[in-house]
Amino acid sequence: MxxxxxxxxxxxxxxxxxxxxMASIKIKVEDPALITAVITKxxxxDxxxxxxxxVSAIIKSTQVMVAK
Amino acid sequence: MxxxxxxxxxxxxxxxxxxxxMASIKIKVEDPALITAVITKxxxxDxxxxxxxxVSAIIKSTQVMVAK
Amino acid sequence: MxxxxxxxxxxxxxxxxxxxxMASIKIKVEDPALITAVITKxxxxDxxxxxxxxVSAIIKSTQVMVAK
Amino acid sequence: MxxxxxxxxxxxxxxxxxxxxMASIKIKVEDPALITAVITKxxxxDxxxxxxxxVSAIIKSTQVMVAK
Amino acid sequence: MxxxxxxxxxxxxxxxxxxxxMASIKIKVEDPALITAVITKxxxxDxxxxxxxxVSAIIKSTQVMVAK
Amino acid sequence: MxxxxxxxxxxxxxxxxxxxxMASIKIKVEDPALITAVITKxxxxDxxxxxxxxVSAIIKSTQVMVAK
Known part of the structure; x- marks a missing residue:
């Protein structure tokens, strides 16, 4: 799927x-060092x-902002 | 700030x-190859x-899901 | 996964x-009759x-509001 | 309104x-069996x-993903 | 409700x-001068x-960030 | 930036x-009286x-709904 x-x-x-x-999950990735995901406990x-x-951090595009 | x-x-x-x-912005990062951000045109x-x-892709933690 | x-x-x-x-997808479900999803074109x-x-409409719990 | x-x-x-x-609210609906909403305590x-x-679970279309 | x-x-x-x-709606409020809402066309x-x-701009608390 | x-x-x-x-932050603004932001503890x-x-409450346009 x-x-x-x-x-x-x-x-x-x-x-x-x-x-x-809630639960806070820290995911070690290449760059940046860490992604924080807040999901339900x-x-x-489960x-x-x-x-x-x-794991993978999954993010819908409409949730991503751009800073410059 | x-x-x-x-x-x-x-x-x-x-x-x-x-x-x-709307506008779709592709941001080349180390891993994954690309982040897609959808922001207003x-x-x-501006x-x-x-x-x-x-640039930086900025994401609030409550918007991040975890897949395993 | x-x-x-x-x-x-x-x-x-x-x-x-x-x-x-962007693209708007109407998904016919049992109840309510229709779910609208807005995703990238x-x-x-893809x-x-x-x-x-x-298909399935997938929704993170932190995005759901309650009306009473 | x-x-x-x-x-x-x-x-x-x-x-x-x-x-x-935060608070987690389980809402029994026809299909799927349950919707989870995470709102403030x-x-x-209130x-x-x-x-x-x-009650009704209310969801903005831009928050809905599609899985196929 | x-x-x-x-x-x-x-x-x-x-x-x-x-x-x-999509549609972009500018709402004139007291402060700041303008709120932008992006909703479906x-x-x-409707x-x-x-x-x-x-009108009112309605925002779920989990969507609000704080800058200092 | x-x-x-x-x-x-x-x-x-x-x-x-x-x-x-999580943490709930109440921000006193001109109108409405209060904005609630839910961010990580x-x-x-930090x-x-x-x-x-x-402070400023920061909100992406795609997260704003309109009620009339």
Missing amino acids: AISARNGIKGTVESVKLGKV ESAE LDLAVGDD | AISARNGIKGTVESVKLGKV ESAE LDLAVGDD | AISARNGIKGTVESVKLGKV ESAE LDLAVGDD | AISARNGIKGTVESVKLGKV ESAE LDLAVGDD | AISARNGIKGTVESVKLGKV ESAE LDLAVGDD | AISARNGIKGTVESVKLGKV ESAE LDLAVGDD
């Missing part, structure tokens, strides 16, 4: 921090995210 | 495609975005 | 309208979206 | 989980969301 | 620019948005 | 509420946000 989101950045999970509702648990996992 | 958005990915503009309202013009410009 | 986005709604493509940069073309295609 | 968000999906609240800042309290409430 | 989106900013429509798929037409209309 | 996000609303921080992962700490700080 392919998804319309244009942007996928491969990396490995560096940390998983669980709150009561439930998703983090994906069984753990340090060292190979 | 610093912004709360956690994610900034440096690159250079590879293409600027203007629609009537007006912003693209920033005077052109091929070769040094 | 699984994605952290919590919400997937199955349906069939009812219409594809292409602009210069490029994604619509996925080769056509009327009658079986 | 009408809102520009294209997508409204009717359902009933199945669960409300409050964190310190404050909104959940709307006085409780199990069984008739 | 009340919506969970925390932020509503009242103003009047200053301009409506229609593309093929379809929504702009709401029959015209210069001088009293 | 300039950012493509069209909307910046100046104000002062009225409250900072930290959860384990980490960003709130920006050292405190009551009385001069």
Whole structure:
């Protein structure tokens, strides 16, 4: 299955921090050093995210801004 | 001025495609090869975005998904 | 590959309208009758979206509001 | 008052989980079985969301992706 | 009907620019002078948005960044 | 550095509420009285946000809805 989101950045999970509702996932990528994703705690648990996992950060193009 | 958005990915503009309202900007980065940002045509013009410009793709953490 | 986005709604493509940069996709689902997705024209073309295609509308939980 | 968000999906609240800042609301709809909305705890309290409430999940079209 | 989106900013429509798929709406507010909303052309037409209309810009809290 | 996000609303921080992962920042602006921003706790700490700080709420145009 392919998804319309244009942007996928491969990396490995560096940390998983669980709150009561949300979770912050740090993904180590080539450049920049780290991508932060905030997802539901439930998703983090369903994906069984753990340090060292190979993952991709997925981002819809309409969510990306440009700074110059 | 610093912004709360956690994610900034440096690159250079590879293409600027203007629609009537929106614009699609391709940013060449290390990995993945390309980030696509969809911004208003007006912003693209105000920033005077052109091929070769040094820019950053800026992404709020709550907009990033994780695929595994 | 699984994605952290919590919400997937199955349906069939009812219409594809292409602009210069963006595309509007109408997806016929059980309830409500129609979901509208706005994606890049490029994604619509890469996925080769056509009327009658079986697709899913995918939505990150942080993007969903509640009205009462 | 009408809102520009294209997508409204009717359902009933199945669960409300409050964190310190955010809240996760599960809405039972026809198809898929459940929609998850992450809103502020404050909104959940202001709307006085409780199990069984008739609500709508509201989603802006630019937030919807398509998977095929 | 009340919506969970925390932020509503009242103003009047200053301009409506229609593309093929998207529309850019400028809303004159007290401060800042102008808010830009990008919605579907379809929504702009369904709401029959015209210069001088009293409207509100509605923004979910998770979409707001802070710059300092 | 300039950012493509069209909307910046100046104000002062009225409250900072930290959860384990997320933070809710209330920004006092002219009209409406308050803007709520939900950012990561980490960003709130990195920006050292405190009551009385001069800040701007930054919002990408594609995230703004219109109600009429």
